Amino acid sequence: MKSFFIPKKIVVPATADSLPRIREFITKVGKRYRLSKHEINAFKISIDEACTNIIKHGYQDNSGNIKLRVSIGVDQMIVELIDQGKSFDPNLVCEANVQDYVSSGKKGGLGIFIMRKFLDAIDYEVTSIGNILRLTKQRQQVARNRDQQHFSATFKKFKSRLFFNNYNSQMICCGEFLLLT
């Protein structure tokens, strides 16, 4: 994965009233990294659904936290959700049939169905630090081109202002500069 960023993170209580804060965080990070409205919305709803599952099925009535780590690169976006609740792998949930869902009144499974539609990969693992749910979405070509142009323009602007003795130091400083813009 090509990347020029430092992951962002947030820790929130695993309660329903944390969901607006999580969405606000994703929106801010998305805008900061110039994601399209569609990309931000896709991530907001996928993360919201994943957090809802952690709150409802992972922690149930117990208290705990959810930690989010966001990484946004030129090619893809990854969000990791870490919790210490009961393990709940969304990949084990069967594909919902929307027609059956509506006709039979069956509840549940719609959130995971929506996540699968919006995302390119959903990975789950149980580790010593907790359950890690990794959500990946490939970036749209338009957004990737826009990011690459922004990266080139910012790099040129930065290079014109400062002089470095070698190429490696330019790359490191440029990466840091982008985080400050």
Added chain:
Amino acid sequence: MELEVFKKNDVAILKISGDVDLYSSPQVRNKILALLAKTQKNLLVNLKDVSYMDSSGVATLVEALQLTNKRGGKLRLYHLGPAIRDVFELSRLDKVFDICETESQALNGIIAE
């Protein structure tokens, strides 16, 4: 999130404003159930000011659709913004719901109880 109920030609219109998620969708459900309990057979839902809706919000509307269908009534959604439309299209629920662009389209053919 805010909920307002209007009547036009004696048809109930529920206007939802704000985010509909796990936290707020029970309020929407209670309001819809109360409206349908008051012998309302048909219900229009204005989603113009809904900026975000998760699966719990969608499930609430699915339940409302089932209830109106059972009563031989109609549930129509209108004024969906791009973010909400995305959710309905990707989940293919846009084929299940009666989605209109405007209020007058939504009211068209609806007979007040």
